[in-house]
Amino acid sequence: MEALLIEHGRVVDPVTGLDREMDVLLREGRVAAVAAPGKLAGAARRTIQAEGLIVAPGFIDMHVHLREPGQSHKETIVTGTAAAAAGGFTSVCAMPNTTPVNDSVEITRWMRARERGATVNLFPIAAATVASQGKELTDFAALKEAGVVAVSDDGKPILDDKLMHDALRRAAKLKIPVVQHAEDSRLTAGCSMNAGAASFRLGLHGMPNTAEANVVERDIALSRDTEGHLHVAHISTREALDAVRRAKKSGLRVTAEVTPHHFTLVDENIGEFDTNYKMNPPLRSAADRDALIQGIVDGTIDAIATDHAPHAFHEKQVEFERASFGITGLETALPIAITVLHHHFGLPLGRIVELLSSNPATIFNLEGRGTLAEGAHADVTIFDANRKWTFDVTQSRSKSRNTPFNGWIFTGRVVATIVAGEVVYEEG
Amino acid sequence: MKPLHSLLGTDQLTTAQIESILALARHMDPRRAKQLLRGKRVVLLFYEPSTRTRTSFEFAAQALGATTTLIAASSSSVEKGESLIDTGRTVTALGADVIVMRHPNSGAPYLLSRYVPTSIVNAGDGMHQHPSQALLDALTITNHKKKLTGLRVVIVGDVFHSRVARSNAHLLSKFGAEIIFCGPPDLVPDVAALIAPGVTACHDLNAALRDADVVMSLRVQKERLAGRELGLEEYVEKYQINCERMKLARPDAILMHPGPIIRGSELTSEVADGPQSVVCEQVANGVKIRMAILATVMGASR
Numbered sequence: 095m096e097a098l099l100i101e102h103g104r105v106v107d108p109v110t111g112l113d114r115e116m117d118v119l120l121r122e123g124r125v126a127a128v129a130a131p132g133k134l135a136g137a138a139r140r141t142i143q144a145e146g147l148i149v150a151p152g153f154i155d156m157h158v159h160l161r162e163p164g165q166s167h168k169e170t171i172v173t174g175t176a177a178a179a180a181g182g183f184t185s186v187c188a189m190p191n192t193t194p195v196n197d198s199v200e201i202t203r204w205m206r207a208r209e210r211g212a213t214v215n216l217f218p219i220a221a222a223t224v225a226s227q228g229k230e231l232t233d234f235a236a237l238k239e240a241g242v243v244a245v246s247d248d249g250k251p252i253l254d255d256k257l258m259h260d261a262l263r264r265a266a267k268l269k270i271p272v273v274q275h276a277e278d279s280r281l282t283a284g285c286s287m288n289a290g291a292a293s294f295r296l297g298l299h300g301m302p303n304t305a306e307a308n309v310v311e312r313d314i315a316l317s318r319d320t321e322g323h324l325h326v327a328h329i330s331t332r333e334a335l336d337a338v339r340r341a342k343k344s345g346l347r348v349t350a351e352v353t354p355h356h357f358t359l360v361d362e363n364i365g366e367f368d369t370n371y372k373m374n375p376p377l378r379s380a381a382d383r384d385a386l387i388q389g390i391v392d393g394t395i396d397a398i399a400t401d402h403a404p405h406a407f408h409e410k411q412v413e414f415e416r417a418s419f420g421i422t423g424l425e426t427a428l429p430i431a432i433t434v435l436h437h438h439f440g441l442p443l444g445r446i447v448e449l450l451s452s453n454p455a456t457i458f459n460l461e462g463r464g465t466l467a468e469g470a471h472a473d474v475t476i477f478d479a480n481r482k483w484t485f486d487v488t489q490s491r492s493k494s495r496n497t498p499f500n501g502w503i504f505t506g507r508v509v510a511t512i513v514a515g516e517v518v519y520e521e522g
Numbered sequence: 523m524k525p526l527h528s529l530l531g532t533d534q535l536t537t538a539q540i541e542s543i544l545a546l547a548r549h550m551d552p553r554r555a556k557q558l559l560r561g562k563r564v565v566l567l568f569y570e571p572s573t574r575t576r577t578s579f580e581f582a583a584q585a586l587g588a589t590t591t592l593i594a595a596s597s598s599s600v601e602k603g604e605s606l607i608d609t610g611r612t613v614t615a616l617g618a619d620v621i622v623m624r625h626p627n628s629g630a631p632y633l634l635s636r637y638v639p640t641s642i643v644n645a646g647d648g649m650h651q652h653p654s655q656a657l658l659d660a661l662t663i664t665n666h667k668k669k670l671t672g673l674r675v676v677i678v679g680d681v682f683h684s685r686v687a688r689s690n691a692h693l694l695s696k697f698g699a700e701i702i703f704c705g706p707p708d709l710v711p712d713v714a715a716l717i718a719p720g721v722t723a724c725h726d727l728n729a730a731l732r733d734a735d736v737v738m739s740l741r742v743q744k745e746r747l748a749g750r751e752l753g754l755e756e757y758v759e760k761y762q763i764n765c766e767r768m769k770l771a772r773p774d775a776i777l778m779h780p781g782p783i784i785r786g787s788e789l790t791s792e793v794a795d796g797p798q799s800v801v802c803e804q805v806a807n808g809v810k811i812r813m814a815i816l817a818t819v820m821g822a823s824r
Contacts, residue, residue: 291716297628297650297685366530367629411637412605413627415648 096140097121098515102131103144103476107151108448109465118149120472120515128466142517144476147509150447151466152184152473154454155424156351157248157273157327157399160186162210163201164193169404169493171210174424176491177402178214179519181424182450182508184473185215186402187458189248190226197221197232199240206241213518214511215473217243217458222261222272226250231257234264243458246273248327249374251309253278258313262322271323271349271457276309276334277301277375286415288376292361298414301376307333314341317348325457326350328401330375332385339394349457350389351399354423354430357386359498369410369417370498373403387439390449396457398449400427404494422492425485426499432479432506443479451475472515481507526818528635528642531651532693533718540660540693546823547661547807547814550585555813557587558822564588565618567609568645569595569625574781574805575645575654579622582812586822588619610634620819623647641819649683655780656689658811662804663736666776670697676730676771677701678761679740679788680709686780687740688717695720704730705761706752709742727761734771737798738778739763742788754787763789768798776800 098120105116105128117134119127127134160174178186188205190196196205202218204210220237222245224230234245245265251274252258258272265272282301287293289300310326314337317324329335329350341348355373360380364371371377389395403420410417431450435441455464462471487500511519523538532540564583566576576592583590593613604612606625613621620641623631628648635642646652660670667673675694681687681703691701695718703710704724715723724730731737742761744754752760768777777789777798785791794801817823 291713294682294711294713295688295717297648297688366632408605411607411633413625413633414629415627 095122095515097126097138098512099134099138099141100144100149100474100476101141103147103149105149105466106444106447107466108444108452109151110467113444118466118474120474120512123472123514125466125468125470125472127468142476142510146478148443148477148479149466150475150477151451151464151470152511152513153182153428153450153475154185154187154460154464155183155400155402155427156187156397156454156458158186158188158402158424159191159404159420160188161404162192163204167406171205171212171216173491173493174402174404175212175214175216177422177424179511179513180491180508181426182428182475182477182511183214183424184475184511184513185217185460185463187217187219187243189219189246190221191249195221195226197224197226199236202237202240202242214513217241217460219244219246219248219273221245222247222252223257228252228254228257231261231264234268234270238268238270242270243460244271244273244325246275246327248273248275251275251277251279253309255312255316259316259320262316262320262324266320266322269459271325273325273327274309274313275327276306276313278305278308281305286372287364288361288378290361290379292364296364296367303331303333303378303382306331306375307337310334310337314338314346314348317341317346321347323347323349328353328356328375328399329386329395330356330378330382332382335385335389335394339389342394349396350394351397352386352390352395353399353401354427355421355498357383357390358430358434359383363498367414368498369412369414370421370496372414372417372419373401373421374419390435391439391441396449396453398427398431399454400424404492405496406494410496420496422490422494422497424492425490426497428477428508429485429504429506430499433504436479437505472512474512475508476510477506477508479506481505483507525821529653529815529819530631530635530642530644532653532656532689535693537696540657540696543657543811543814543818544661544664546817547810550810550813552581552585552809552813555585558817559583559820560587562588562619562820563617564590564620564622564816565613566590566592567613567621567623568592569630570646572624572646574808575624578808579645579812581809583816585809586813586816588816606630606634607637610638610640614638614640620816643815643819646685648685650685651689652685653689654808654812654815655686656693657815658804658807659690659738659778660693661807661811662778662800663776665803666800667735670694670699673699673735674733675699675701675736675738676704676734677738677740678704678727678730678763680742680746681705681714681740682709682711683746684740690738691718691721702730706757708752727767728770731767731770734775736776736778737763737768737771739789740780741782741784758787762787763793765790765792765796768793768796778804781805
């Protein structure tokens with residue numbers, strides 16, 4: 095593997111605190127050196143000119159659905175990781191709601207095998223219970239050994255108190271988090287969007303905020319009892335956010351991620367039944383959206399994750415209530431974060447990099463990632479924070495097209511994505 | 523005025539479009555109509571059982587000289603798993619000029635209208651809208667009240683599940699009427715008031731009825747009350763419209779109901795058959811308004 099020198103970029107590394115023009119030398123899959131511009135001249139034959147660009151530790155998406163095994167008509171590991179690379183993600187963490195459910199060492203290994211053709215690092219999240227049926231815990235220790243970074247029954251929340259308690263306790267011993275999709279499904283049966291004025295107007299049954307908040311409150315209490323690490327997936331309500339804020343203040347091991355769509359869109363954006371705005375948790379009210387922005391600013395929210403959920407045309411272009419939940423998100427996450435959080439709300443770029451790389455690495459214990467410190471993995475995301483461009487879904491690397499952001503004009507674009515010192519995506 | 527290609531919801535209509543449909547309907551006589559739609563094919567695509575709306579559209583289409591075909595969900599390929607878009611495309615390829623559609627899912631006609639060029643008339647989609655009902659209600663009201671502006675219209679009952687309530691609220695709001703949704707909190711949530719300007723939500727029927735010009739009663743199904751805090755008995759006590767309560771409204775108030783009526787539930791027989799009731803007139807107006815709607819979306823009204 096040939097060395098690669100990234101020259102004259104503005105290196106933003108929340109872990110080392112670096113934010114200035116530097117050259118970065120990558121060699122043998124690692125960051126070999128970070129030095130003042132020109133100091134490393136000639137150290138590598140391959141160079142990338144990064145003048146005017148941000149050079150950041152590779153982004154880590156904590157929450158994606160790659161659909162393999164079993165649902166390859168929606169996405170494959172090849173297409174999903176290609177989309178990840180195009181979105182600046184050097185690592186993705188794949189949820190276990192595949193067919194069959196990833197609750198085993200075998201499926202975890204199958205997903206991680208070289209033949210699957212992943213172009214970025216793939217870290218599976220295994221099911222917390224066998225077949226995600228909420229009855230019996232899986233073998234966390236063996237799964238961790240096989241490369242799993244967390245456990246979750248994403249989409250089928252663990253509602254049973256005892257089971258969640260045991261999951262947190264077992265995970266705590268292994269120092270892995272339990273990721274919970276917080277939804278009291280007893281309150282949301284038959285619902286296809288958020289409960290509010292928009293759902294009334296559209297004549298659709300709505301999911302109340304309490305369906306999320308109640309589960310988060312319960313999980314926090316269990317985290318206190320067990321000292322387990324609770325990671326709240328795709329937080330969407332102000333009540334749940336308040337609960338996480340209080341938990342953090344009292345020193346609990348509770349972390350939370352937010353999706354770009356939840357801090358950007360609201361339920362009213364569904365318009366006349368556009369299923370590209372249908373996901374779970376649903377888009378909430380403007381008050382919730384504003385609270386999420388506040389939570390990003392004040393540090394309550396730790397990470398931005400996409401919940402990339404590709405679906406085929408025939409699964410989305412049906413009656414709203416029958417359409418599958420979920421939207422794609424890998425290629426639009428950075429552009430939305432930069433456009434909305436940085437340019438509109440003035441959030442520093444360093445904080446955005448933290449939300450997309452160093453914090454996810456810490457939460458999932460991905461050692462040597464989320465930083466460009468010497469010796470770290472040579473995973474790098476290079477982006478232009480000021481480039482204006484239009485997202486055209488027909489150019490997407492994903493197999494699916496279910497996004498509400500087609501045609502959006504963004505400021506901020508990924509220029510190159512480097513995994514283990516190799517360029518896996520280059521703009522143009 | 524913008525020509526109307528499809529009738530999906532009353533919120534999308536301009537007052538000029540509404541007034542034009544009402545004016546046309548006033549001139550429609552089902553027994554001696556001009557054959558404005560001769561040779562046209564009207565497909566009635568019904569995914570949900572319906573007697574009155576379906577018959578009303580059938581008579582309306584036939585009165586104008588169109589041929590009609592009923593596709594009922596139970597007897598067609600939809601049961602074999604064909605998607606709505608594919609069914610719509612098939613019906614269009616067969617030569618349908620208009621698709622009149624009834625569907626249990628809110629928004630279904632909106633989906634279809636994005637994928638087929640054929641005119642679509644929404645004959646009721648889930649809990650969402652029933653625009654032809656709101657138009658026939660407007661026709662009925664204006665027969666008695668001359669204008670909609672400034673009227674106090676009380677819509678009583680299961681507003682939450684009612685597409686009729688939603689379509690009426692949008693339409694009446696456009697003309698500056700005052701609309702009061704009234705019923706128990708479970709069936710009249712506070713957010714209902716945000717549907718359009720001039721709409722309020724109220725849980726006290728006696729207060730709502732005071733000085734009402736129009737009282738619109740909605741069907742209350744026992745199974746919809748199941749699992750809620752309110753039983754049918756208590757509903758009747760608090761929200762049933764009876765002669766006593768009708769006296770709170772203006773003396774010249776009219777009583778409406780989209781049907782089917784459940785006597786003894788949302789209203790008493792005395793009220794349903796009383797002098798203020800215009801329920802049968804609504805049904806008769808239904809054919810006229812649907813003639814006007816079909817002629818309008820087919821561009822045959824001029």
